[in-house]
Amino acid sequence: MHDMRLTKHEMPVLDPKERSRHFQEVALGYTAQIAREEAQRCLNCRHKPCVEGCPVHINIPSFLKKVVEGDDEGAYQVIAESSTLPAVCGRVCPQESQCEKHCVRGIKGEAVAIGRVERYVADTHLARADKEEVPASNGIKMAVVGAGPAGLTCAGELRRRGYDVTIFEALHVPGGVLVYGIPEFRLPKSIVHAEVEKLKKMGVIIATDVVIGRTLTVDELFEQGFQSVFIGTGAGLPRFMGIPGENLRGVYSANEFLTRVNLMKAYETGSKTPIQRAKRVAVVGGGNVAMDAARCALRLGAEEVSIIYRRSESEMPARKEEVEHAKEEGIVFRMLTNPVAVMGNEDVTHIRCLKMQLGEPDASGRCRPEEVPGSEFDIEVDAVIMAIGTSPNPLIRTTTAGLETNKWGCIVTKDESGLTSRDHVYAGGDAVTGAATVILAMGAGKTAAEAMDDAAKNS
Amino acid sequence: MVRILEKQELNKQVFRVVLDTPLIAAKAKPGQFVIVRVDNDGERIPLTISDYDRKNGTISLVVQVVGASTHQFSCMQAGDFLQDVVGPLGKPSELEGIRSAAVIGGGVGCAIAYPIARELKEMGAKVDSVIGFRNADLVILEKEFEAVSEEMKLMTDDGSAGEKGLVTDALKALVDSGRTYDVVFAIGPLVMMKFVSLLTKRYEIPTVVSMNPIMIDGTGMCGGCRLTVGGKMKFACIDGPDFDGHLVDFDEMLMRGRMYAEQEKHAYEKACNLFKKEV
Numbered sequence: 001m002h003d004m005r006l007t008k009h010e011m012p013v014l015d016p017k018e019r020s021r022h023f024q025e026v027a028l029g030y031t032a033q034i035a036r037e038e039a040q041r042c043l044n045c046r047h048k049p050c051v052e053g054c055p056v057h058i059n060i061p062s063f064l065k066k067v068v069e070g071d072d073e074g075a076y077q078v079i080a081e082s083s084t085l086p087a088v089c090g091r092v093c094p095q096e097s098q099c100e101k102h103c104v105r106g107i108k109g110e111a112v113a114i115g116r117v118e119r120y121v122a123d124t125h126l127a128r129a130d131k132e133e134v135p136a137s138n139g140i141k142m143a144v145v146g147a148g149p150a151g152l153t154c155a156g157e158l159r160r161r162g163y164d165v166t167i168f169e170a171l172h173v174p175g176g177v178l179v180y181g182i183p184e185f186r187l188p189k190s191i192v193h194a195e196v197e198k199l200k201k202m203g204v205i206i207a208t209d210v211v212i213g214r215t216l217t218v219d220e221l222f223e224q225g226f227q228s229v230f231i232g233t234g235a236g237l238p239r240f241m242g243i244p245g246e247n248l249r250g251v252y253s254a255n256e257f258l259t260r261v262n263l264m265k266a267y268e269t270g271s272k273t274p275i276q277r278a279k280r281v282a283v284v285g286g287g288n289v290a291m292d293a294a295r296c297a298l299r300l301g302a303e304e305v306s307i308i309y310r311r312s313e314s315e316m317p318a319r320k321e322e323v324e325h326a327k328e329e330g331i332v333f334r335m336l337t338n339p340v341a342v343m344g345n346e347d348v349t350h351i352r353c354l355k356m357q358l359g360e361p362d363a364s365g366r367c368r369p370e371e372v373p374g375s376e377f378d379i380e381v382d383a384v385i386m387a388i389g390t391s392p393n394p395l396i397r398t399t400t401a402g403l404e405t406n407k408w409g410c411i412v413t414k415d416e417s418g419l420t421s422r423d424h425v426y427a428g429g430d431a432v433t434g435a436a437t438v439i440l441a442m443g444a445g446k447t448a449a450e451a452m453d454d455a456a457k458n459s
Numbered sequence: 460m461v462r463i464l465e466k467q468e469l470n471k472q473v474f475r476v477v478l479d480t481p482l483i484a485a486k487a488k489p490g491q492f493v494i495v496r497v498d499n500d501g502e503r504i505p506l507t508i509s510d511y512d513r514k515n516g517t518i519s520l521v522v523q524v525v526g527a528s529t530h531q532f533s534c535m536q537a538g539d540f541l542q543d544v545v546g547p548l549g550k551p552s553e554l555e556g557i558r559s560a561a562v563i564g565g566g567v568g569c570a571i572a573y574p575i576a577r578e579l580k581e582m583g584a585k586v587d588s589v590i591g592f593r594n595a596d597l598v599i600l601e602k603e604f605e606a607v608s609e610e611m612k613l614m615t616d617d618g619s620a621g622e623k624g625l626v627t628d629a630l631k632a633l634v635d636s637g638r639t640y641d642v643v644f645a646i647g648p649l650v651m652m653k654f655v656s657l658l659t660k661r662y663e664i665p666t667v668v669s670m671n672p673i674m675i676d677g678t679g680m681c682g683g684c685r686l687t688v689g690g691k692m693k694f695a696c697i698d699g700p701d702f703d704g705h706l707v708d709f710d711e712m713l714m715r716g717r718m719y720a721e722q723e724k725h726a727y728e729k730a731c732n733l734f735k736k737e738v
Contacts (some may be wrong), residue, residue, distance in 0.1 A: 170545065170676070170678050171676060172496055172503075172542070172543045172545070180680075208543070209543050209544065209545035210482070210545070211545060211546070211548065211678055214486070214546065214547060214548055214678075215482050215483065215486060215545070215546065215547070216482065236678070236679065236680040237679050237680065237682075238680070238681070238682040240682070240685075240692060242692075246692070247685060247686070247687060247692070247711055247715060249714065249715060249717070249718045252682075252683075253681060253682035253683075255680055255681050255682060256675060256681035256682055256683045259675050259676065259680065259681050260675065263675075264502070264503070264675065265500065271500070272500060272501060272502050272527065272528065272726065273502060274719035274722040274726070276718075276719075346714045346717075393678065393679050393680070393697075394679065394697065395678060395679065395697065
């Protein structure tokens with residue numbers, strides 16, 4: 001029996017006014033009751049369009065059916081066949097442009113809230129803290145570089161197939177962007193920690209504080225007996241605009257700002273990490289990272305936080321839900337605005353901007369923003385956060401002979417398997433695509449693991 | 460976790476530790492640095508490697524107490540464990556082909572300058588060195604520098620050891636006396652490196668400085684360590700830490716270095732327990 005209501009069950013959230021002053025998770029999650037009712041909205045279509053929309057191809061109707069039946073652990077097992085980090089995906093995946101985009105219920109009304117139910121299933125599994133099954137070892141060593149979404153997924157998939165997997169991570173904690181980038185109020189670190197612990201219980205070894213390209217090279221990993229290497233080092237190198245004043249005090253890359261707040265825990269009282277407690281903050285950029293930075297700045301006590309974006313709101317790459325949450329919390333959206341200089345003596349005092357108007361569509365298919373002549377104006381700020389994108393880190397490409405990269409520094413892969421120009425070296429995630437999403441990186445990690453498995457079997 | 464094998468006070472503010480880090484020791488080269496976290500919620504402190512022993516798998520760091528985290532580090536003893544040590548980071552100093560050099564060290568910077576002087580000497584280069592300190596109590600590595608240098612000048616601000624004056628005075632005297640150098644290495648406080656660079660620019664001697672700005676990850680991720688070199692933005696952690704002293708915008712670096720001065724001072728005072736009342 002299906003629940004034929006046209007809209008999703010609302011996600012319970014904290015009150016915007018209250019939540020904008022602390023870092024507790026905004027979305028509270030479905031209860032068992034709501035999750036079952038929402039799962040009943042699934043029509044169990046035979047052609048399963050939602051599965052095609054999922055980068056890791058979770059059997060969505062099957063896990064929803066288990067939820068309807070009250071078999072939450074069974075539902076978890078269905079998800080676990082395809083996904084390594086469901087508690088993370090349930091929170092940060094852009095479902096509206098993936099699985100839910102293809103849901104038949106979305107034709108007339110809203111799609112099934114697949115992501116929210118996935119989160120419910122993953123959270124209840126983590127809460128049970130069952131022992132993880134440890135797959136038997138086949139004695140073949142595989143190396144994974146980078147403990148972010150791509151690397152963790154690849155490692156989990158390889159371990160499930162019996163390989164002895166070691167992940168090498170440059171930072172002092174695993175998680176990559178999940179721990180340094182995405183803030184606590186959107187993805188609690190306890191969730192990431194639990195997912196990582198799950199992998200460790202499965203037998204994945206995580207070596208932190210090892211920088212591949214410096215401490216060890218890719219070639220040395222082969223000398224150590226690893227059969228294949230997966231590179232999932234992300235796109236961590238921050239871009240700046242190249243405008244005057246970007247080195248003034250009070251100008252941050254979003255990476256630095258978010259790393260101080262999240263990884264280095266500047267948001268906690270008594271934290272040893274210094275951070276500027278700015279009153280008026282401008283965040284430049286229109287993606288999820290810009291939303292995260294703006295909402296963090298607000299929670300650190302800023303009185304006014306603006307998003308400055310050179311196109312209009314409909315071109316913003318951020319998830320709609322993130323934009324809505326940011327607006328509810330009082331973030332000011334200054335659209336069709338482009339900074340031309342950061343002003344100040346030593347500390348930032350204001351940011352000089354031009355008004356923009358939309359012209360003809362450009363290569364990205366979005367309307368090209370053009371300057372409105374004579375429209376210069378200043379916004380008073382004491383901090384500016386540049387959230388205009390990142391490039392892949394050069395450490396591996398400059399220390400691995402024969403590893404082909406493109407003009408942006410992204411690693412070139414031969415096909416979907418993630419095989420690079422070097423034998424036995426695979427890559428995936430932002431290191432290949434440039435900055436994209438968590439789930440696409442996970443999909444790439446999974447595909448590469450399958451290819452590494454095939455190659456090992458055929459060698 | 461990394462074990463501290465030895466610890467030794469060099470003066471009241473500066474101490475030296477030897478760390479059990481086989482992976483880092485196998486790769487370390489002069490000019491590179493590590494990042495240390497003292498405990499589980501510690502800051503990431505960038506520290507230049509002052510020496511390494513590949514056979515025993517150890518590196519040495521010489522650390523000056525400048526804030527809360529280095530103060531906490533200074534309280535640890537041989538046998539204690541540091542939470543994290545990661546490296547070697549940054550590009551090694553380029554020493555190949557150098558036949559003559561002046562190595563200028565200021566304060567704790569001498570600990571980083573010394574391995575460069577020694578390496579150059581071992582490569583067969585002619586080395587002069589100038590080391591400067593505020594006063595006699597702060598002098599470190601005097602004998603070590605003497606052993607690798609043809610000429611060695613010790614300078615102090617107050618004349619309590621060596622000659623009274625600045626390192627630039629001594630360098631100028633050496634050059635004026637006819638000593639010639641392929642390159643000058645200057646490692647120490649920003650102000651010192653700035654004035655050494657201004658001097659050597661007049662004499663047209665290529666000059667390498669080692670930058671140690673505020674940074675978090677040390678792998679190119681945060682961009683906090685950015686500086687302007689020849690009008691271009693560079694990241695000290697992956698493009699450096701060595702840069703052409705004649706191209707570095709030192710005034711901008713000095714300005715950026717004061718970013719968290721207030722908060723750091725506050726944290727340090729708290730750490731030293733100088734404030735008796737609640738802060």
